[in-house]
Amino acid sequence: MQMQPLPHILLILCSNIMLLPLVTAHHDTEKMIALFTQRIESGEASAELHYRRAIEYRILLQHPKAEADLRQALVYDENYTPAHRELAHLLAKRGEQKLAIKSARHAIRASGNLHERSGAMILLARLLAVAGQPEAALRHCLDAFELKPSGEVEWYLLHAELLDANSRPNERPEILAAGYSATHSIVLRNAWIDALLDAEKYKAALPVIHRELSSSRLKGSWRLRYARAQLGMGMTTDAGLSLALCLEELAKRIHPTRPDISLIAERGLAQALLGQIDAARSDLNRARAGGADSWMIATLERTLSDNAVKNGK
Amino acid sequence: MTIPSLLKTTCSTTLLALAMLQPLAAKQPTFSRSPYLQLATESSIRIVWRTERSITPVVRYGKDPATLTMLSKPEHIVTRTTDKGQSGGPPPLHSAPDGTRQFEATISGLEPAATYYYAIYDGEKRLTPEDATYRFKTHPVPGTERPLYFWVVGDSGTGGANQAKVHTAMRDYNKAQKSQLDLYIHVGDMAYGSGTDTQFSERFFRMYEPTLRNTVCWAAMGNHEGKTSKGKDGTGPFYDAYICPTTGEAGGLPSGKEAYYSFDFGNVHFIVLDSHDLDRRPGGAMARWLKADIEKTKAEWLIAYFHHPPYTKGSHDSDKESQLIEMREHIMPILEGGGVDIVFTGHSHIYERSMLIDGAYKTPTTASGVVLDDGDGDPEGDGPYLKSKGLVPHNGTIQVVAGHGGTNVSRKGTMPVMRRIIVENGSVLVSVEGNTLSAKMLNLNATVRDSFAIKKEGVIEHSPIKDPWQPQDKNKAKNPEPVKAPKKGNSLPAVSHRIIDHGAQWRYLAGGAHPPEKWTTLDFNHSSWQKGAAGFGYGDKDDRTELIGMRDKYRSVYIRSTFQVPPDADRAKIGIAMSYDDAFIAYINGKEILRVGVDSGSGKGAKGFHSHEADKKFEFFPLDKHAIEALQEGVNILAIEGHNVKPGSSDFTLHPALLLAK
Incomplete structure (x- = not known):
């Protein structure tokens, strides 16, 4: 076997030694924290090192330590954007919405490029929405699109949610259709169909629903959408059949003790549409307890609330 | 780790890596990344490679490695560079060395599940060697x-x-x-x-x-x-x-x-x-x-x-x-x-x-x-x-x-x-x-x-x-595959009531057949099964129902019996008395409540049997919390599957009773 000339080997050896911290830098999380701590304590402290240790603390769910490190990172560099962004996430998680919003605003100001800036704007929009400021949230979401017109899948979803929160639900289909066209994401296509159903544009939704019903293996969510269209068009008996089939499939898919909450939300909606109000409420509560996002249970909540109004409750 | 030992480890690791890489690294210096394949479908594939200088990229391909008659279309080869000043073209490479060119060729119109051979050219000059390992296969x-x-x-x-x-x-x-x-x-x-x-x-x-x-x-x-x-x-x-x-x-x-x-x-x-x-x-x-x-x-x-x-x-x-x-x-x-x-x-x-x-x-x-x-x-x-x-x-x-x-x-x-x-x-x-x-x-x-x-x-x-x-x-964990010891029963307690007596009549399924799903539930209809008195088995002269023909033919037997729990019984004192050779799984009202000598699975899928001799003795297995919860008012069903460690075994015994201890 022909070997490399000696100087070349020495060069590689030297570079390998230089790379040792990197080569060994794929240990477990606790060891990474120990490594960062050692470096911080030996006088290497910097915004980046504190930030990196904060990320490891966050992975271990040690949020107070993560927060302390993020704050320390900002002492070293008050414009260190990743630390502002991460701090905003942490603060929001423990319900400190105002402080989280402040951090997100810092992140926007400190952003070094358009990409970072648009991402920080979307973060701020989310935080404002949670804080009950949908108008401001929508404004910031649109600002982000100004900076990056192609957007991202999640941005279109957020935009649609914010339109709903600003009592402009009928504008959702157009935004989601544009997002689908720009990204090809099936999530946006499906959200577009849901938005069409919410806007009572059943005929526009039906071609896709029919196509998916004929080509999907598991049809529950499409049967549910079909039932919504059927009910909207006054086809109550057919809707009942669709919902029964949907529930039959969900019964096989929902784990008895540890279910996927998106399926629980679907079952709740199917039950609500069938008038099984107690069961639907129970699933709504279960989905909420499981951390379901607001979009996931919005239609179920609306259906139950409409039902309560109808029955004078 | 000390510095000398660190150096030693680093040296040996590097030398070994170099030595091992030598045969693999016998590649053309033309490429800063040699050709590799991406995104195969049933009719297309991408071939990607990098050079450090400008070339006229061409991919030739065909089903015979000696005659690569087909050519990639120039418009189907995307060239990406590190130039971030471009607009409208393909996205620039994120952080490749300056001057890098990455070529991404899409070859389409291919047959499904077919093998093709390829070569990369710079105009008319072949860059990859004549080597049939440069090939790709489309997906079915x-x-x-x-x-x-x-x-x-x-x-x-x-x-x-x-x-x-x-x-x-x-x-x-x-x-x-x-x-x-x-x-x-x-x-x-x-x-x-x-x-x-x-x-x-x-x-x-x-x-x-x-x-x-x-x-x-x-x-x-x-x-x-x-x-x-x-x-x-x-x-x-x-x-x-x-x-x-x-x-x-x-x-x-x-x-x-x-x-x-x-x-x-x-x-x-x-x-x-x-x-x-x-x-x-x-x-x-x-x-x-x-x-x-x-x-x-x-x-x-x-x-x-x-x-x-x-x-x-x-x-x-x-x-x-x-x-x-x-x-x-x-x-x-x-x-x-x-x-x-x-x-x-x-x-x-x-x-x-x-x-x-x-x-x-x-x-x-x-x-x-x-x-x-x-x-x-x-x-x-x-x-x-x-x-x-x-x-x-x-x-x-x-x-x-x-x-x-x-x-x-x-x-x-x-x-x-x-x-x-x-x-x-x-x-x-x-x-x-x-x-x-x-x-x-x-x-x-x-x-x-x-x-x-x-x-x-x-x-x-x-x-x-x-x-x-x-x-x-x-x-x-010195031994990576520990063997779980089978469960052992207690000695028989003083008995106040026999809920299912030792010689009771059971329904049983033998002869090598396996029951359908739900056979352990109360609703299951066992009227087609044979009737026989416990115990069941062969070979050791302790069986009321002799299973003639079981030896060498089959190894599993299924039995069922209904029972009622006396209204005033302390359920924590109920237990299964069993004389068995070799293993069994018991169910009450469809729930598995006891597994002895069977490592995993059940019925036809039962696996990992442990040998056990009955020796005309009974062991007592008190019902645990899980089993007690399975009991219901009125009629219950006790279903048991008995397994021999192998069909050729010299004997088999499955002899249960359900007892209420004093």
């Missing part, structure tokens, strides 16, 4: 049944000796077996320490060059690549290296992002997720796409992979780390609710392989109520795991942590759902053929260290095993 038409053979690697990207050995072991093994890979999946961490462009070139492309020239690597991003690449917008060296489907072009539904996607190979559907830097919640876009994709596929097999393992106690702990917990709590319910068969992950530097499990989403992970088959899954051992044909929700999943592809391996503890825990470098080879998926863990010496299989046939209904096999604690 989605939905068709074709054999599939693939390689699974994780956490490999050190560029060191162990990574090279793992690669060589796979190549040697395949050469000996005369097998060729159809594809290669990498579960992340392929370019330590930060997934930079240079680290990708040296620790991934250079290392695996002979494999990558003819095998598509479909990758999931690891946390180390995540230091320089972003799943959110698909930028960075990882996304420069890979061309992942975003519009459903390789099967599956369009994700709109390269970070997560799916593809088909015949009737096998692969799902690839980004567990590192995207929203892992059920409401996140990735989970919403996953749910839609899984609902759509009509494949027979479903394989998912991503970097962070839902179950591990290797170098990481899935009970403590947020990404791992979230993948388990949020993503696994969607995958199992869609019928996933097997999940490959890495991140934790170890090989861990689970039993057949379902619903293990809680933190911390326990084996209680989640193990459907605790056998070893080895076709040569307990036999393959059985599942229903097709994709059936919650029918059982195997988890494989393959984070042992090259970096240092270690173990923190014991993950209770695991069947095999091996702290060695290696990789996994998987084949899917017809109704069977088989997998082998190959260590860096090309030794097979684990084998398991999943077989799909008819309808298989599993229920969780009450007291499943457990892996040995880390500190006692």
